[in-house]
Amino acid sequence: MINGYRAGSLTQSGTLVDAIRQHSEIRPHEFAYGLVSSAGDIETSLTYRDLMARSNAIAASLQRICKPGDRAILLFPGGPDFITSFLGCLIASVIAVPGYPVREPGSSGRPARNFERLCSIIENARPVVALANQPVVERRAELSVASDAFSGLHWIAVERIATAEVPVAPIVAPCDTAFLQYTSGSTAAPKGVTISHANLLSLFKDMDASCLHDQSSVMVTWIPVYHDMGLIYGTLLPLYFGFPVYSLLPAAVLQQPVRWVQAISRFRGTHSAAPNFAFELCVQRVSQASRMELDLSSWQVCINGAETVRPQTLQRFADAFASCGARHDVIRPGYGLAECTLKVTSVAARQPARRVRLDAAACERGRVVQLHPCSVDTTGRSFQSCGWTHIGADIRIVDPTTGEECDDDALGEIWVRSPSVAQGYWNQPESTVATMQARLVTGEGPFLRTGDLGFVLDHELYIAGRVKDLIIIRGRNLYPQDIESAAEAAHSAVRLGRCCAFAIDLGDREGLVLVAEVERTERHGFDADEAFGKLMEAIAREHEVQLHDVVFVRTGTFPLTSSGKVQRQAAREEYRAGSLQVVARMRAATTSEQIVVPDPFQERLISLRRWLTDFVASRLHIPATQVSSAESFLSLGLDSLALLEMTGTLEERLARVLPATIALEHPDIDRLSRYLAEHTS
Structure with missing residues (x-):
């Protein structure tokens, strides 16, 4: 029971807004949402009455500009203004489009690195209005100059809206589009998944059945709201069922992963979610001393999804945090995608998270052959169960070429038929038909083609790979064509159409590899160091990911089809086999150093500069003597996570909170070390 009624008891004919409105009437003064600061305190909070009042005011403001079905782009990093703006859109029957936040003045003279992708989303969704905070609204002229996508938008600074306004309540049908969820990958052709009110309620029912929410549930979240x-x-599910949400900004957690588990300990969190890499960060970067201060006994369920779930991660996390009271089975593996609203399957709370080992050679032939648990075969491949559906979804394993359903012992593409499957892609009817209205060779359907390979054993789904060339790193879907395009534009030595990107398994994560053929005109006098630097800078800037390995191959040796198309799978296999004809390569490292901060100023400055140099050198696996202190971190090849890790380590050593954007505000070793030395006593 949650304050007199059971979670999930609201009728499925209602909507998210209906549920929150009911909470505001029954228990108006109860805590609904809180934004947690980097120091661990509640920075801003909303009761259910606050939530509805602010959302209604924004809805009334939208209705003066928009008609039902118009789109609104939301430009927030998260927090209460995003939540009330999103709900305001639902109340006004305006289709919400969660977008990337735009960096505010003072942090940088240029927009965020996701700017180009944001422009593509706006061009596809064609919103009428942009909802943002006042500092971003004040930049509307600058943004319009930077991209025509921003021209013609009505801008609303949500904090300036009076709360006394009351909106008209349009009639909402279950099949009406509630919001567009853009897939996190292609900048050239973004796909807006159309999520209906019925899709959302189906997903809530699914998650509630598997995660067991009740009156004592407390959500602690930090994953970006545009994910x-x-x-x-x-965010939305706890507001629907009526239990509190404590939200941290993503940069704060990536900067200091301990903040996530500290929030769970402090606010007695019961439920949360994160991609696999976040659990690895906690194992690696939450110190034993910090663990001794944690009480994680309240934590019941934490969904592990959005990227490959790794069995070894579950075990390492359980071992590392057992002394904090964390349940050994708190991590619940799951599988899903935006096209199915969020989830397809998951391992239910209190159920074993099974794993199996298969014969590797059989896997390569597309067959499922289990190895005996006591088998000494070291070549076997381990797979983690992602559970099963909790709403009776129809899940099939299908031959992606023929459309025939596979035998029980075969790997194939995962097809899904479920009330959670979205309505389609916004303004992309051909993609909608191909992906979301697929039919078996028998005519049965329609099904969602997930593009992922998998198999079913004992009524549980296992993910084996991807049919498509999608790259998933740190929970983000990256399309290889985008990486390749950025690489080709970054340096003239990369031959056009002779470049490919793919991911490789590094054991505890996936690493991004780029293989490129040297342009014929660049063969003589080829400057590998310069090319590596340009490539790493471009990929870090445009895609916020660090290259694990860059390989230049001899002209004329790049794997192509007979029609001249890139063979990514062949390139990956040659890379793994060591058979590429390598001209030059550069591989990044993954270790980092610790810093000791002495006094006075000159000693601090020298020590900081030395540590920053060593950090960069260790990350890039190059001698410290080759690191330029005047060259930008992005030019050197560090990605956004590396910069946040660097900032987080500096925070620990300096015993002070640093802005997540500090490495962008002071973008090289010289400027950052001087700033820190001047502002550290």
């Missing part, structure tokens, strides 16, 4: 897991599970 489906952060928005739908981390």
Whole structure:
């Protein structure tokens, strides 16, 4: 029971807004949402009455500009203004489009690195209005100059809206589009998944059945609100069922992963979610001393999804945090995608998270052959169960070429038929038909083609790979064409059409590899160091990911089809086999150093500069003597996570909170070390 009624008891004919309105009438003064500061305190909070009042005011403001079905782009990093703006859109029957936040003045003279992708989303969704905070609204002229996508938008600074306004309540049908969830990958052709009110309620029912929410549930979330897991599970579901949400900004957690588990300990969190890499960060970067201060006994369920779930991660996390009271089975593996609103399957709370080992050679032939648990075969491949559906979804394993359903012992593409499957892609009817209205060779359907390979054993789904060339790193879907395009534009030595990107398994994560053929005109006098630097800078800037390995191959040796198309799978296999004809390569490292901060100023400055140099050198696996202190961190090849890790380590050593954007405000070793030395006593 939650304050007199059971979670999930609201009728499925209602909507998210209906549920929150009911909470505001029954228990108006109860805590609904809180934004947690980097120091661990509640920075801003909303009761259910606050939530409805602010959302209604925004809805009334939208209705003066928009008609039902118009779109509104939301430009927030998260927090209460995003939540009330999103709900305001639902109340006004305006289709919400969660977008990337735009960096505010003072942090940088240029927009965020996701700017180009944001422009593509706006061009596809064609919103009428942009909802943002006042500092971003004040930049509308600058943004319009930077991109025509921003021209013609009505801008609303939500904090300036009076709360006394009351909106008209349009009639909402279950099949009406509630919001567009853009897939996190292609900048050239973004796909807006159309999520209906019925899709959302189906997903809530699914998650509630598997995660066991009740009156004592407390959500602690930090995943970005423009990510489906952060928005739908981390924020909307608890507001629907009526239990509190404590939200941290993503940069704060990536900077200091301990903040996530500290929030769970402090606010007695019961539910949360994160991609696999976040659990690895906690194992690696939450110190034993910090663990001794944690009480994680309240934590019941934490969904592990959005990227490959790794069995060894579950075990390492359980071992590392057992002394904090964390249940050994707190991590619940799951599988899903935006096209299915969020989730397809998950391992239910209190159920074993099974794993199996298969014969590797059989896997390569597309067959499922289990190895005996006591088998000494070291070549076997381990797979983690992602559970099963909790709403009776129809899940099939299908031959992606023929459309025939596979035998029980075969790997194939995962097809899904479920009330959670979205309505389609916004303004992309051909993609909608191909992906979301697929039919078996028998005519049965329609099904969602997930593009993922998997198999079913004992009524549980296992993910084996991807049919498509999608790259998933740190929970983000990256399309290889985008990486390749950025690489080709970054340096003239990369031959056009002779470049490919793919991911490789590094054991505890996936690493991004780029293989490129040297342009014929660049063969003589080829400057590998310069090319590596340009490539790493471009990929870090445009895609916020660090290259694990860059390989230049001899002209004329790049794997192509007979029609001249890139063979990514062949390139990956040659890379793994060591058979590429390598001209030059550069591989990044993954270790980091610790810093000791002495006094006075000159000693601090020298020590800081030395540590920053060593950090960069260790990350890039190059001698410290080759690190330029005047060259930008991005030019050197560090990605956004590396910069946040660097900032987080500096925070620990300096015993002070640093802005997540500090490495962008002071973008090289010289400027950052001087700033820190001047502002550290």
